[in-house]
Amino acid sequence: MSSSPTTSAAMLSALRRARSLLPGVADYSETRRSWPKDLLAGATVGIVALPLALGFGVSSGLTAEQGQITAIVAGLLAAVFGGSHVQISGPTGAMAVVLVPIVAIQGAEAVVAVTLIAGLIVVADGLLRLGRAVSFIPWPVLEGFTLGIAAIIFLQQVPFVTTPVDSAPGEHSTNALVAAGQLIGEADWSYLPYSLTAVAIVVACMLIAPKIHPSIPGSLVGIIIVTVLAALVPNPLATIGEIPRSLPVPSVPDIDLGAIGGLLPAAGTIAALAAIESLLSARVASSMSDSGAYRPDRELVGQGVASIGSSLFGGMPATGAIARTSVNIRAGGRTRLASIVHALVLLAIVLAAAAPVGQIPLAALGGVLFVTAVRMVHLTTVRAIMRSTRSDAVGFIITALITISFDLIIAVGIGMVVAAAFALRNLSRATGVTIEEVSAGESAHPGDDSISIVRFDGPLFFASSDRIFDEVMELDGIVVVILRMSQLELVDASGARILAEVVHAFERRGITVLIKGVKDSHVDLFRHVGVLGALRDNRHLFDDLPSAIEHARSHVERASTGSR
Structure with a gap:
């Protein structure tokens, strides 16, 4: 029974990878x-x-x-x-x-x-x-x-x-500094x-x-x-x-x-x-x-x-x-x-x-x-690190001290944790939420003050998701909110889940949510985590901002007519 082309290709690929780990004549081509x-x-x-x-x-x-x-x-x-x-x-x-x-x-x-x-x-x-x-x-x-x-x-x-x-007397510590x-x-x-x-x-x-x-x-x-x-x-x-x-x-x-x-x-x-x-x-x-x-x-x-x-x-x-x-x-x-x-x-x-x-x-x-x-x-390297950023300097000092005091591998692990913590903090600060006006001056429409546009910038992940939720939830006195996603970069499951909770929270308050500009790379995540499913209507998903604003104005007009 012959193997399939896929199996043969996989075997050849595995053999090539294994061969790349072994010595060969090419190692001495320059000799x-x-x-x-x-x-x-x-x-x-x-x-x-x-x-x-x-x-x-x-x-x-x-x-x-x-x-x-x-x-x-x-x-x-x-x-x-x-x-x-x-x-x-x-x-x-x-x-x-x-x-x-x-x-x-x-x-x-x-x-x-x-x-x-x-x-x-x-x-x-x-x-x-x-x-x-x-x-x-x-x-x-x-x-x-x-x-x-x-x-x-x-x-x-x-x-x-x-x-x-x-003739060294007595027992000595295994720690080099103490010994x-x-x-x-x-x-x-x-x-x-x-x-x-x-x-x-x-x-x-x-x-x-x-x-x-x-x-x-x-x-x-x-x-x-x-x-x-x-x-x-x-x-x-x-x-x-x-x-x-x-x-x-x-x-x-x-x-x-x-x-x-x-x-x-x-x-x-x-x-x-x-x-x-x-x-x-x-x-x-x-x-x-x-x-x-x-x-x-x-x-x-x-x-x-x-x-x-x-x-x-x-x-x-x-x-x-x-x-x-x-x-x-x-x-x-x-x-x-x-x-x-x-x-x-x-x-x-x-x-x-x-x-x-x-x-x-x-x-x-x-x-x-x-x-x-x-x-x-x-010393030039030490000075460069100490003058770079506070987080890098702290990671450098902690790693050195733990290496001397405890264990080399533990020091690298803790140093990486410290560096990762600072990196996550800085990355979370890069996540921004901007409230934009729909229009101003002569282009303003009646009821535009009842529409808010929320633009998300940077990454949205577990370290920044709660802060973003709190900032967006401060919006009040509006009928429609447009969530602009085109500037949103990295999104993980926690960030996507927060977006779903934002949509649910606004809809429970009677505020219609429209989403504009979801990137192709985020569509599957948003669908699986429930961001898109949280929308009141699947027609509330838009590719461009003018169409979203026009739809929002129609909601405001209906709400205004209904109230009269």
Whole structure:
């Protein structure tokens, strides 16, 4: 039995959509021309990514090795399967912020399982075509989110400066702000001169190196100087520790089916953050590079696959990293080859230089992340938002404060609610009701003062419907009212229902209602909700105002004759 043409067309369409989410030869069409720049850009990003991968691994409560594994495995998989030609993926500060409380509450062992589940969720998001959902998040909310993350990343480096990690006394809060205060109060003053010197050297290198030449990786230079000095001068600085000289053998994380319910909230938070951060980074990268538009749904699939692969090697969740992506673009990267080379450079470092990497002082990594956190905040952007509108400024501040105080995803949700509330308020204020005269001067007819024209402007929806009803119901002493609908824009079911109630209310008072200029897009809604059915006669619906006025005058004349 052959399938119908409609079924065949649907199957072909589904296959094309599925194919668009998979890698293809076309992904590397530009490589023949751009490979020299791609190789250089990939090597540059690999060097820049090394201290960040190590630092985010440690600051998340895990290990530098897990950060490195994530940068290698997830970076390679996201490059191949992702939807952006220039995106660089790996461990990020935002993800480290989310992981700290998860590690504190559920343990480091749970992170690998949570990473796998989160990766599956992100893949599902891509298959469900949710890639464009991030466009619904307002800009001030995103910037408030970024400011909050930057503050937390900065605060999370306090342990590396105040005291040797292994000797940190007491229990500390999972909130970065509270924990930072606790650790400063418990600071080892004999340790501070060494750690602050290490931080100062790294910060100075990161600030000075770009002024000498943009291609000099200041963070790596600073880390090398601090590591060499630490090897030559006796000091108490804590170091990364031993790092294996190879990647671990991949294996499926051991997940207790009974514990999945407890892991899902954490996995959902990680998946949401991975999706948001990766899509935003890819969108910014697309605007910075002329390598072509990114595919948001494929980007989600690719980032999900990257986190799944990272979990198989014992790594942590990955996202698109805007800082490393920007370095890639500025270094000339144009195709996925640059992202692949970046991962291979990191792998080569693991294979060839694991021992010296293990001697890097944690305070030096803290210095890298201090600067990274500060650079995430752009004062011009903050000033622009604060000077824009009060509602945007409030949304920005609330999102930032909740991000720092409570939870990243909750902060975005509340920020969106606040932004939506202000947007609805402003939109409802745009809904207007104007009472117009029928005619004036010599063109006036006897009895025109018994006719009112009510013009509706703008949107009419649930947030403005009650106010509009109250304003229209103030009309009195008239025989006929003409409701002008031609300027009415967006109408929802609540707005249409209010119009039906307006018609019913006037008719109960003995006032004849005429409706003029219903848009074609509103006809079905008005019919289903009862606006048109509320009219006394179906001839009381008009396309033009003169005809409606003429009919209204005839009603006034009959009413006047009847009264005599």
